[in-house]
Amino acid sequence: AQKITQTQPGMFVQEKEAVTLDCTYDTSDPSYGLFWYKQPSSGEMIFLIYQGSYDQQNATEGRYSLNFQKARKSANLVISASQLGDSAMYFCAMREGGKLIFGQGTELSVKP
Amino acid sequence: NAGVTQTPKFRVLKTGQSMTLLCAQDMNHEYMYWYRQDPGMGLRLIHYSVGEGTTAKGEVPDGYNVSRLKKQNFLLGLESAAPSQTSVYFCASSYSTPQGAQPQHFGDGTRLSIL
Numbered sequence: 001a002q003k004i005t006q007t008q009p010g011m012f013v014q015e016k017e018a019v020t021l022d023c024t025y026d027t028s029d030p031s032y033g034l035f036w037y038k039q040p041s042s043g044e045m046i047f048l049i050y051q052g053s054y055d056q057q058n059a060t061e062g063r064y065s066l067n068f069q070k071a072r073k074s075a076n077l078v079i080s081a082s083q084l085g086d087s088a089m090y091f092c093a094m095r096e097g098g099k100l101i102f103g104q105g106t107e108l109s110v111k112p
Numbered sequence: 113n114a115g116v117t118q119t120p121k122f123r124v125l126k127t128g129q130s131m132t133l134l135c136a137q138d139m140n141h142e143y144m145y146w147y148r149q150d151p152g153m154g155l156r157l158i159h160y161s162v163g164e165g166t167t168a169k170g171e172v173p174d175g176y177n178v179s180r181l182k183k184q185n186f187l188l189g190l191e192s193a194a195p196s197q198t199s200v201y202f203c204a205s206s207y208s209t210p211q212g213a214q215p216q217h218f219g220d221g222t223r224l225s226i227l
Contacts, residue, residue, distance in 0.1 A: 004154075006154075035216075043220065043221050044218065044220055044221070045155075045202065045204075045218035047216070050215060091154050093155075098143060098160060098168070098208070099145075099157055099160060099170065100145065100157070100204075101157065101171075102147075102155045102156070104152075104153055104154045105154050
């Protein structure tokens with residue numbers, strides 16, 4: 001069974017607009033963590049934002065925020081004021097125990 | 113600021129050859145991981161280690177072996193390379209925390225082609 005699901009293979013957004021990248025997860029462990037990573041065309045993995053399962057508030061890091069809906073098991077990434085440099089693959093991941101499990105990713109293209 | 117260093121960055125092998133990928137981290141992290149990334153897919157966990165001398169299987173362990181003899185190093189071995197193992201391999205490391213609040217730090221990847 002898929003533990004992390006990203007249903008949007010590709011997304012387009014106009015520069016300066018906001019965009020939401022979807023992520024749903026499946027776990028029976030009450031303690032878990034959710035991460036978003038960015039992978040530009042150069043290939044490196046860049047950590048963006050983290051949400052813990054016990055965190056009461058949604059995580060925010062600059063232009064990135066995480067819309068955490070625990071009952072729905074979703075952890076969507078919101079990027080505000082998109083920039084051309086945001087064009088990349090975005091991966092949602094869940095830490096369960098000692099392991100980090102990744103979704104298949106969403107390719108975001110920002111249009112000028 | 114070396115972080116996580118992977119060696120080599122590129123390699124071409126013939127079917128049946130063996131090789132070892134080296135991952136080194138200088139952040140004193142307890143946990144280390146090996147992933148593979150295939151086109152159009154996310155990262156899949158091959159093996160991981162929660163401390164020196166310990167290893168565990170991930171999602172796709174078959175055909176690979178690992179060793180963690182020193183805390184800072186995590187080696188990934190291919191005993192008999194197969195074309196299906198053509199991929200980009202990423203190593204990562206992290207601290208261990210009760211709720212996993214620490215992100216994983218990734219190396220730059222190794223592009224491996226098996227002919």
